[in-house]
Amino acid sequence: MKKELIQMARCHFSRILALMCLSMTGMYVNAQDANVGALPKGTEIQSASFLGIGGHDVQDTYLSPNMYSGQALVVASEKTTLMSGKGRRSYLNKWTKADVGMLSDNALRGAEISFHADMLESRMWMFYDDARFTVLAGYNMNFLVGGVYNLRNSNNPAQAKVYAGAGLGTMGIWRFQYGYVPFAVRLSLDMPLLGLGFSPEYGQLYYQIYENGLTDHNIFLSHPFNSDNFSGRLMIDIPAGNVQLRTGVELRGYSYKVNNLKSHQIESNLMLGIVKKLEYGYNGRNR
């Protein structure tokens, strides 16, 4: 147990270090803020819609000790709004996603359906910006609702997933040209650290929750020593005629160990989207 805690602490420390590294890449180069014309607060910087397919791995010991894997359909949208144009610029980035996956166990005899609605709101400040690089970092709020439904189980057929929490996030943008074609690569990393989650007790049935209400153990404090929550997106913007395409991968993980139960979900989603609005770049250079 102690060894496990030390491992988790080390792991989360690495994560935080990673976020700091990425944030500091900008500051390390040259801490300067872009001096472009002040845009009004609330200006929508960009907006994009995505469709994706993903591979999901789920293990929820409330339902089954088996690991379930399968494909999922994903829809998502991303919207960035300017929150403050004066001093150090700040932005609100909303990543909203819904997914549904059909999963099976290794023996291909069991089936589970996983479904989630996931919203990540990141408030980030610009730490570096020039013609090629933009680096932002800040905090985020994460709201997740969903569940896993086992198609065979009797009185424990489903496990609900509910989480609300806050953490740290960062985003880096690298702009480059290949020939005359401009590209932009975006890397977003978010790690909700503290929050509240829901879990039934070890042998508690939803029938009992329905009949007798929640117990003291059904709402748990989620922290780095009992849960693991991260989201990362690596996307590239590709101009295609008059349309701006955005494609890349999203890695999403949400795991926790509470009430002697372990829930583990890892998603890797391949996303393709269209940038609907790109009136201003982060540096106001219209890209």
Add this chain to the structure above:
Amino acid sequence: MKKHILRLALMACVLCFTQCVKPDDTYEDTPSGNLKALWEIIDQRYCFLEYKAQEYGLDWDGVYQKYSRRIVDDMSEEALFEVLGDMLSELRDGHVNLYSVRDVSRYWSWYQDYPVNYSEDLVNNYLGKDFRIASGMYYKILDDNIGYMRYASFSDVISESGLDAIFAHFLLCNGLIIDVRSNGGGSLEYESQLVSRFTNESVLVGYVSHKTGPGHEQFSEPEERMVIPADEYYRWQKPVVVLTNRGCFSATNAFVNDMSCLPKVCIIGDRTGGGSGIPASSELPNGWSVRFSSAPMFTKDMKHIEFGIEPDIKVDLDPVMAAQGKDSMIETARAYLNSLLD
């Protein structure tokens, strides 16, 4: 400089996507792996191990030793299923099953080792052809003005309007017989819905608990099970007899327990079959599904009812009366209810 930035960014990615909460190790999909998985599921999640150790000396560690000897690496799925099914039958629990594509292992001795005490032919002699059906219940007023309702499964949907129709039909009856013999259970929701028609006030009928961890004695504080009167609907105010046999299991066992806590209710027949653990499910590495008792229910005196409930008046089906087309258990119930009129 750019290289430094890229290196840092790359390092950040690698670090960020390192998993902190690792998934549990899964068992190997081999005969011994499946046996171990099944044994551990029961060891950690089954709710009656301690109780059954006291009742009949169940030694779950010994069970593993006993059945692991029957496992060989190249055994067929059929042979493995037989071993695992035999291992589960040590629990003597009708709520415990192993499901494969080909078969379902079960323990049915809770009723097969005892007199049936129910005959559909005899019941049909009382129902005749002009009985009514509502909410899954067959019902009729018998010649001596006693209402008779037969409920064969708590999986049959009960509606409030259906129950109102039944009680309206029985409005002028002197008593009521609820025949739940050989009712193997179903929904606890329907069970409490039906019981709520027989009380005018909230009554404590028992407790329910659940496991809080893998230890054999890790249980939550028992939560009260209350019967709340169905205030907005017809409620029965006259004497009631509940007819029981060994086929009364699970939700029906809970129904008999709950009814026995109410005034004007008499349980007549044979001991019920039991089954007081609310079942849950899990799975083996080979994809077989296992059902097991997960949350124990107790009487209002915190006694286990896993092995059934004794009736107030013990009656078996009399073969002599049966030969005459009469159900001795129904006749006893009628005589009891009519005796209350004197």
